[in-house]
Amino acid sequence: MKPVYQRLNLFVDVDAYTFVPVEPVGAQSLTIHRSTGDIVLNPPNATIPSTASRFAKTVYGILGLISLALSEYVIVLTGREHRGKLMANDIYRAADFDILPLNPNVSVQNPPHPVEGHLLALVKSHLRGGFFLFSYSWDLSRRLQAQQESEKEKPLWEVADDRFFWNKFLQSRLIDTDIAQVLSPYILPVIYGTFDLRTVYIHGHRIQLCLISRRSRYRAGTRYFRRGIDHDGHVANFNETEQILLVEDQPAALASSGDYNDKLSFVQIRGSVPVYWAEINTLRYKPDLQVMELQDTVDAARLHLQEQVSLYGEQRLVNLVNQKGHEQPVKEAYERTMSQVDLPGVKYQYFDFHNECKHMRWDRISVLIEKLEEDLLKQGYFHTSTKQSSPVQRQLGTVRTNCMDNLDRTNVVQAALAKWTLNHQLKTLGVFSENEQLDDFETLSSDFREMWADHADLISKAYAGSGALKTDFTRTNKRTKMGALEDGYKSVLRYIKNNYFDGARQDAFDLVTGTWIPHKNxxxxxxxxxxxxxxxxxxxxxxxxxxxxxxxxxxxxxxxxxxxxxxxxxxxxxxxxxxxxxxxxxxxxxxxxxxxxxxxxxxxxxxxxxxxxxxxxxxxxxxxxxxxxxxxxxxxxxxxxxxxxxxxxxxxxxxxxxxxxxx
Structure with a gap:
């Protein structure tokens, strides 16, 4: 994988922005001309104009360029937070950004027109509010199995998964140039998602557990303004979640710092119910529910599921939407559509979550796992080992889980499926004996619960504006009264944000992802x-x-x-x-x-x-x-x-x- 420059010095002139790599010394610098917008790669060891002044901050990457009503802007990454080292690759979270206008007459701090100021505020709020992750040498946008099966000599931006390449639109000015290949060290792909990594030692084995989620940039948005499916088969709040298990079978004291004998990956997906539906906010706590029976509903759902089958293999659709009350029409529309889609390799499974788990009987999720066990074993997980050149096994399908928001109930079920799979993997590798379980090892069990709870909170904040509900069960394996009170607070917070703040947040999603393009007036x-x-x-x-x-x-x-x-x-x-x-x-x-x-x-x-x-x-x-x-x-x-x-x-x-x- 061709890496991206990790640090750049920026020189600002009236006519140009020049980016000079700190390492390797003498590498080709990049100039963006402010008057024309032209992007030029300079010869090695090119001199910097004497009129240019050095930018006060170090630039850790170019996020891309965006054109608003009065000017085009370069968005640069000026702050990063190290989140961990995955298989010797550093993973970072984008922590700070600067927006640089190409038009010298435009000030980001004091825009000359209120519309330009409004659009800039949307961009800034999106950058501040998102959880953006990147690596200079590792493709965070693709799961382990996809990376194993693809070419490894191409640059990061060229092999990145288009769905999760969050700044693809911002990078389009660089990607669409005739010199895109030689510009590759400057094109930094970023994902919107979560990343967590924990290390534990069990029976002399060093074990790393990693959890990554990737949010799709298609049909991206907020809870009530992006529901259901679009005509291209993209669904709202689509997330791919990958749990990576790395195991070193040598004694922990002798194990090297970066190599692992066994690498395992288990992938799940979530996404909105794939029909045309919406909830219309009217200041009521329960918005008006609307299901639209359009002519291409079945075609759009088929398009969505065909894409999932082509990418992941067999699909087991787990629907957690209530079968009574407010949610019932969505469940019925989903099942009606699935009966008409009738795709091979796609199986539908309904689970009445609230009825089965009422009175805080969260252990009843085991009923669902029993129904899915045959498919979980058949679909398996991805596994490579240093003991053989080809993969030990590949994951042949995924479980696609949804509730109404694809947040709270979905989080609980996905965590339960991940826990069942992790137990199975560790027993297969011989780390656990047949009568041992994850809960028998407090450190690993605690890390697992915290990772999934934090993961649930971040996905929920991105979509609904507040942390996830029911995370007390994920963190402690128990549903508590204090957890119920916290859920009440989060529900009120969601109501306020969804009704009074999410309009601007949705605008920011549409602007940054290129769903809406400003006019130059x-x-x-x-x-x-x-x-x-x-x-x-x-x-x-x-x-x-x-x-x-x-x-x-x-x-x-x-x-x-x-x-x-x-x-x-x-x-x-x-x-x-x-x-x-x-x-x-x-x-x-x-x-x-x-x-x-x-x-x-x-x-x-x-x-x-x-x-x-x-x-x-x-x-x-x-x-x-x-x-x-x-x-x-x-x-x-x-x-x-x-x-x-x-x-x-x-x-x-x-x-x-x-x-x-x-x-």
Whole structure:
């Protein structure tokens, strides 16, 4: 694998940015011309212009380039955190970034236009909020088995898994040049995921346990703004999770520091229910559920599953969605679609998680494992050994697990399957005897639980905005009352973020992954920074706040009797109640919706399918009082008399937004 430069010195000039590798000395430097945007690889030992000044920070990699409304920007990595050494390869987390404008008249700190400032803020928030991982010499985007079966002489960016190459769009300016091959040492692939590595010693064996998750950049986004499948077969919140086991069979005291006799990998995947569905936020705790029966539902699901079979082998689909109540229509739509897809190598398994594990009976997950045991043994895991040249065995399939969010229930089940597999692997290698289990070794057991709990938290924060629920079971093997209280707090946090903050977070995903491309004219994108809602809608939160303030102020006012302020309190109490009622009736107007790609076609969908309700759309608005269109760079909310012909024509083309990806 051709490595990437680990440290660069940056020289800034009015006309250019020049990146000079620290090692090897004299290597070809890279220049990005600010006036034209041209990317040039300089001759070895090229001199730096005397007018250029050295950037104050060391650059640990170029994340890529992004073009906004007024300028193109270079995003550089200026801080990194060492997360561990996997098979002698250093793994880092991206900890700090700098954004450098090509246009010398544009300042990142003080953008000259509010639209440019808004777009820059989205990029910054995405970089700060993500968990980005990279290695200069190891392909983090591919599982161990895929790396074993591919060419090893190509550069990292060329062999990286396209689904998990998170900054592929940002790197497209470098990749699409005629000199991409010679630019390879500057192209650093980054994944959005998790990484954890623990070392333990058991019966004289040194054991390393590693857990990696990789989040797909396709259909990426937040919990309520990215659900289900798109027309290309990509599903929301798709994650590949790989548990790597490294075992040295020599006595620990004699083992070398970086080599292991046996390397084993077990891969699981998760992804949203592969049908067209959504949950529409209306400020209610339970959003309106919507299942859309589009003509290509079966084709999209088949496309998704065919891709999984081609990549991983046989698929065992484990569905944890409730069979009653709010989630029932999603379960039924999934099963209805699977009955029509009918693909060889794909088997469906339903498990009623909440019913089977009610009253905190989490040990009941063993019922599911018993049902899957035959397939787990058949699919196996990947295993290489220094004792033979070819792999001992390959993983022939994966378990694909989902619940509604693919977070909490999915985390518990995946951890249980990983634990069962780890026990099986260690017994096969002879580390464990037949009557020994993981729980018999406290250090290994504790590390395993912590790794999976931390892994669950990070995946949940990326999608839902808070840590995962039910992690007390993952960490302790028990469901506790304190854990239930913590879950209550996380649920409230999710509600607040999903309703009031996730719109901007979704915009950031769409902007950085290239799903939405800005126009070079900020004046047509003022809807991104201007509130176009009617005055009465905008005024209600202020009326509510003022009413509550007056009530609090009244508690401190002097009074001649207990009844002297009765009418005062009555007035402001009625005003507060009326404003709350108004806000809840028109709740959909107060949700933080994405502005770059507003999901208006989903909100006002009137085609075949299931809809749990039209709450929060205003009185008499079951068919939709307002309509929305993508206008320039943003969205306009239109009056109720607007014809819906354009929207209805697009229903067959959309599913949570129009795709404009450029790779």
């Amino acid at each position: 900020p004046s047509i994108a003022l809807s991104l920074v201007v509130d176009r809602r009617p005055l009465v809608i905008r005024s209600m939160p202020y009326i509510l706040s003022f009413s509550l303030f007056m009530i609090c102020a009244g508690l401190t006012l002097p009074r001649t009797s207990d009844y002297s302020l009765f009418y005062y309190f009555m007035l402001w109490f009625i005003m507060a109640c009326l404003s709350i009622v108004f806000i809840m009736i028109h709740g959909i107007e107060y949700v933080s919706w994405p502005r770059l790609m507003p999901p208006t076609d989903i909100i006002y969908y009137t085609g075949p399918g299931f809809r749990s309700g039209h709450h929060g759309k205003g009185l008499g608005s079951a068919s939709g009082k307002a309509d929305g269109i993508v206008d320039g760079l943003g969205a306009k909310w239109l009056p109720s008399g607007r014809k819906r012909a354009a929207t209805n024509a697009r229903i067959e083309e959309i599913e949570m937004g129009t795709k404009k990806r450029v790779d």
